[in-house]
Amino acid sequence: GAVVSQHPSWVICKSGTSVKIECRSLDFQATTMFWYRQFPKQSLMLMATSNEGSKATYEQGVEKDKFLINHASLTLSTLTVTSAHPEDSSFYICSASSGLASYNEQFFGPGTRLTVL
Amino acid sequence: AQTVTQSQPEMSVQEAETVTLSCTYDTSESDYYLFWYKQPPSRQMILVIRQEAYKQQNATENRFSVNFQKAAKSFSLKISDSQLGDAAMYFCAYYRSGNEKLTFGTGTRLTIIP
Numbered sequence: 421g422a423v424v425s426q427h428p429s430w431v432i433c434k435s436g437t438s439v440k441i442e443c444r445s446l447d448f449q450a451t452t453m454f455w456y457r458q459f460p461k462q463s464l465m466l467m468a469t470s471n472e473g474s475k476a477t478y479e480q481g482v483e484k485d486k487f488l489i490n491h492a493s494l495t496l497s498t499l500t501v502t503s504a505h506p507e508d509s510s511f512y513i514c515s516a517s518s519g520l521a522s523y524n525e526q527f528f529g530p531g532t533r534l535t536v537l
Numbered sequence: 538a539q540t541v542t543q544s545q546p547e548m549s550v551q552e553a554e555t556v557t558l559s560c561t562y563d564t565s566e567s568d569y570y571l572f573w574y575k576q577p578p579s580r581q582m583i584l585v586i587r588q589e590a591y592k593q594q595n596a597t598e599n600r601f602s603v604n605f606q607k608a609a610k611s612f613s614l615k616i617s618d619s620q621l622g623d624a625a626m627y628f629c630a631y632y633r634s635g636n637e638k639l640t641f642g643t644g645t646r647l648t649i650i651p
Contacts, residue, residue: 452637463628463641464582511580515639523570523589523632526639528582 422448424516426529433504434537441499441532443514449494450516454526455487458511470497504536539564541631543642550619551650557604558614558645560629567591568634571605573614576644577625585627588612616647624649 423446433439443453452471456464468484470476470491478484486508488500497516501508511533515526540563550556562571573585588596588605595603600620604613616623629642 454638458580463643464639466638466640469637513580513582515582517637523634524637525584531580 422516422525422527424450424514424527424529426512426514426532428532429530430533430535432535432537435505436503438500438502439504439534441501441512441514441534443497443499443516443529445495445516445518445527448516448518448527450497450518451494452517452524453491453497454515454517455489455497455499456513456515458513458531460511464513467499501534504534506536509534509536539566539631539633539640541629541640541642543629543645545645546643547646547648549648549650550616552619552621554619555615555617556619556647558616558627558629558647560612560614560642562610562612562629562631562642564610564631564633566633570632570634571603571612572630572632572639573601573603573612574628574630574641575623575625576628577622582628586614619649621649621651623647 425444427442455467467482468476468478476489491497513531515528517524517526542561569590571588575583586598600617602615626644628644631640
């Protein structure tokens with residue numbers, strides 16, 4: 421099956437620093453990648469959708485200057501949390517899909533837990 | 538906008554018994570897909586089952602089956618012969634064809650009682 425990895429799996433940083441999270445599709449080419457945020461005991465909230473070589477499309481209420489997304493290749497997307505603050509602490513999950521069918525299954529990464537002190 | 542509602546924040550079931558998780562959704566679209574995802578303590582999202590809206594037949598995957606009522610916009614998940622490994626958060630999700638985005642419900646935490 422399709423495998424998506426995330427790195428790091430967890431990160432602790434100081435307030436004001438920037439953190440980069442990588443999402444890789446290991447055995448397929450991901451034309452589209454998605455970034456989700458999940459607070460404890462809550463659902464996944466889509467933050468943005470990125471297509472390879474294009475600017476990401478952010479959901480309403482998500483600050484694009486704070487959450488920088490780059491999808492430079494068909495196997496890698498990165499999410500950079502700039503000037504992180506404690507309220508940015510959360511679980512970040514990426515997913516990836518390929519193809520142009522009416523339905524393209526999303527394959528999820530294992531997630532990254534971010535703690536901002 | 539599409540919404541997905543899971544009215545049961547928590548459910549529990551005795552091991553080997555059957556449990557049904559509820560999900561309702563709201564859409565004006567005719568071409569869409571519905572899913573149940575499992576999120577165990579590891580937090581890895583796992584696709585449990587998928588239903589295409591144009592199919593009348595309910596999807597089944599081994600011990601997992603759905604009751605898809607399109608007119609009522611209801612999509613419940615039945616887990617038969619519950620096992621300890623079924624303990625997880627279960628999310629119902631909606632996908633509009635061509636839109637790419639998944640809309641998730643709030644989740645149901647399923648506990649299996651040995």
